[in-house]
Amino acid sequence: MYLEHVNLVVDDMDAMLDFYRAVFPHWRVRDEGHGEWYGKPRKWVHFGDDEHYLALSDHGEGANRDLKGHSVGLAHFAYVTDNLDAVVARLNNAGYAIAKPGAVEPFRKNVYFVDPAGFEVEFVEYLSDIPAERNLNRDAQESVT
Incomplete structure (x- = not known):
């Protein structure tokens, strides 16, 4: 599926x-x-x-959900890429700036853009093929220990 x-x-x-x-x-x-x-x-x-x-x-009609607010609705959706730098360069060349940098993680890098309709879109590049490393979230790990 x-x-x-x-x-x-x-x-x-x-x-x-x-x-x-x-x-x-x-x-x-x-x-x-x-x-x-x-x-x-x-x-x-x-x-x-x-x-x-x-x-x-x-x-x-109307404005999209305020991404800094707490309203129910779509927060963001994400695409995986093999070359995050190329995606960022293409968007920058088309006039779009990074809306928010991603978290600093050892096994992935990511950034967020906001499309013209106001939807936040994450782009992520994984730096490991090991699922446990790809899915590691240091913030969650630190709060558990």
Whole structure:
């Protein structure tokens, strides 16, 4: 079993596609169309590869959840990469800055960006192929000892 897609409601489809094209230059628009969501017209796009994609719908209204707040909602989602520096460089070159650095851990490095719709996206590169090391969280370890 694996996660096939995430469905995000946005207000600016072009800005979202620009951001995710910088992240995933090999992804493409797999499918797109128009429809209606509870009485409101919407355009939708499936942007991804043959296995995974983002489903984007352009009928969003209002602001996304305050990421510094405590409201119920999506905190972030994460993608694993083999080359974090390349992802960061592509996003920086497209005009996006790191929103938050990741924790300093011996077996992984990660950063967070905020996409144009206000969703926080983590990118992580693992520096070990040993699951116990990859999943080690020193903050949790220190609080246990």
